[in-house]
Amino acid sequence: MRLENVWLRYHRRGPWVLRDAAIGIAPGEAAIVQGRNGAGKSTLLQLAAGVLRPTRGRVVERPTVVGWVPERFPADQPFDVHYYLVAMGRMAGLTSVEAGRAVDHWTERLGLTRFRRVRLPELSKGTAQKVGLAQAMLRPPGLLVLDEPWEGLDASSRELVPELIDEVLADGGSVLVSDHRGETVRLPGARRWTVAAGEVDEVAPTEGQAYAVVEIAVPAAQVAGTVTRLRADGHRVLGVHLDRLGATDGAGVETAAAEGRPGDAPVSDPEPPDVAVSGSTTANTASGGQVAR
Amino acid sequence: MTALVRLRLAGFLRTGRAVAPLLAGLVALGILYGGGRAQPAEAYGVSAVVLFPVLAWQTKLLLDVEPDGQRRLAQVVAGVRRERWAGLLAAGLAALGTVVVALVFPWLVGGVTAVVEPGGRSVAVGIVLGIWAHLLAVPPAVLLGALASRACTGSAGYGVAVLALGGVGAIVLGLSGSAVPWLVPPIMATARATTGALTAPTAALLTCWAAAWSAVVLAGYLWWRRSRA
CATH class of the missing domain: 3.30.1490 (Dna Ligase; domain 1)
Structure with missing residues (x-):
């Protein structure tokens, strides 16, 4: 997946949030997007996921199946966890049986089994975040985009994120992840992109560290x-x-x-x-x- | 796309947002049919006019039930185009449900008569014309509601303004003698046609008019959604 000279602004006369971003990520690679609050990390991730359309430039070679975990899971919906995840699986192109199987697998894996019949608005922030992770993994993604995935997760659950990332990478997928808590030290092999003043740069890896x-x-x-x-x-x-x-x-x-x-x-x-x-x-x-x- | 349509309809029903426009429609129809019995074609023609803003409002409610974040998730999972079409399809199905209620309602409250006047249309023809009049109103109403939805307007205030202008405009600019009747869908023109002798060319013209108006607004809706992505 590559961003070719991508520019983006939200309004016609608004400031450029991203300017001439030209970056790419190959299958099996992970990249950490870093930057200050409001620098444009989420914007970059949403461009990569296909949520936003570049004002100029283009995004090419985006995999067919993209998993996106937004910074805030939209929990204000009148469904329970199981109904919602099955619907998302069906939306992703799974059959009813496949969706049911995938939901069973990921609810168990992410510790959501006892919340299956709990309505989304009643979930805690961390549990809702896990539902967000689950919906992104129902169909193995070729590109997994994680926007602050550790937000709200408890200590034991934080280790789940690197595990999921490793699995996607092992299957030949790519992963983009943003983080402002420093949790990305758990991803020692990932590339690092910084977003500052609308520009995206890759940080050269420090040898031996x-x-x-x-x-x-x-x-x-x-x-x-x-x-x-x-x-x-x-x-x-x-x-x-x-x-x-x-x-x-x-x-x-x-x-x-x-x-x-x-x-x-x-x-x-x-x-x-x-x-x-x-x-x-x-x-x-x-x-x-x-x-x- | 079926899964997305079902999810949206389920959200609309489970939140109870479907109740308000349905009640409003029933109240409006109750007032309409409270004056006495009418021939089915005439009654249904006016019923379609009354229902037009209700269906537009219902569409806006249905599309606005989904949080913005979930709409973006649906775009990633199902694709941007499918997400947009699924919303319109779900709203169209909900509108058809309301139309069915509107078609049955006058028979329950005695708002229409099955007695055929000398030289008048048969009941069957009247019902067919009534279904036609309502079906002509559905696509424009759904598209007006879609234009008023949060995904298009970005704010509740603008959404209400679009809805009110569209609803009032369809009636005011559709009055006989209007200088620019083609600016609005032929809701009023259809109601007038059902009260008189409706010829096949007139019916075809009204159908094409509604289809053309809907196509133009649909193109505008899709373009606007694309430009806001």
Whole structure:
């Protein structure tokens, strides 16, 4: 899939959001789209997915099957999870049997089984995001476009995203993903595109440097100090979330949304909790990073 | 496309948005038929006029039920063209359902008579003309509603303005003596034709007029949606 000299603006006299973007991604490749808020990351992803049409230029060689996970899943719909996903599968060209089978597979895989009969507006943000992931995977996509896919996902679910990406890549598909939380350190082999001032550039890979994610647990009272020390040592803190003692995988706990803001963690827990801190650290390996837990 | 049409119709019904235009249509028809019994062709001709803005409003409601994000998802999954056509098709099917109610309703409330006047049309011919008059109103009404939908106008205010202008314009500019009757679909002209002696050429002309008007507005709708993508 390639963008050939693509320009885009939303209104006739509006400012150019993207200017002369010329980038491409081959089958089996993943690219991370980075940039500040409002830089045009989502616009670029929507152009790639086919949601937006370039004002100038063109998008070529887009695969027939595209999976798109929008930044905000449109949950304001009067359907339950199962009905919606089956309908999306049928819309993607699957037969009723194939759609049912695909929905069963992905609801189980993404931990949505107990939400199958829950109506979409009643889902939490993270669960709705999983429904968004599921609908994109019902038919194996040749291009998977993920706009902030980690948004709202809990600690245990965040690992699902790299798994899905690896599977799409292994099947010969391409993946585009944006992220402002730093979660893309979990994708050490991906190319990096930056969007700034309407221009898209590829960041040259730094030779021999890869990243790994290390999750540590510290007493709640020491969170602020730990985060400060980690940052002072040059590490990136990806997130802080409350975890009960012994909850090894973080399942069922809330995650503080903002990077390195322990004050955002819920404080109503009756027992003194431990706090899990996820951070990234450099690993000077030539072969790429390991995501460690 | 069938799955997308079904999803949209299901959304329209499950949210209860279908109730308001149906009730409004029934109230309007109730007032229309409250004055006494009429011959089927005449009654149905006026019924099509009354139903025109209701069907347009119903279409707007149906298309606006779907969140913008879901509409974009449908474009990615099913394709941009299918997404646009599926919306129109779903609205057309919903409109046909309302038309069926409108055709049956006067018989339930005694709004039409089965007594044939000397020299008048038979009941069967009257019903056929009534179906024809309603079918002529459906495509223009659906397209007016589509033009007023959020996907086209981008805001509720503009949508209501398009709907009101279109609905009122179809009646006002369709009055006999109008300087520019061709600017609007032949809803009023059809109603007038059903009250008099309708000849085959007149029926053909009105049908072509409705088809041509619908084709032009359809092209405009598709172009506008494309330019806003």
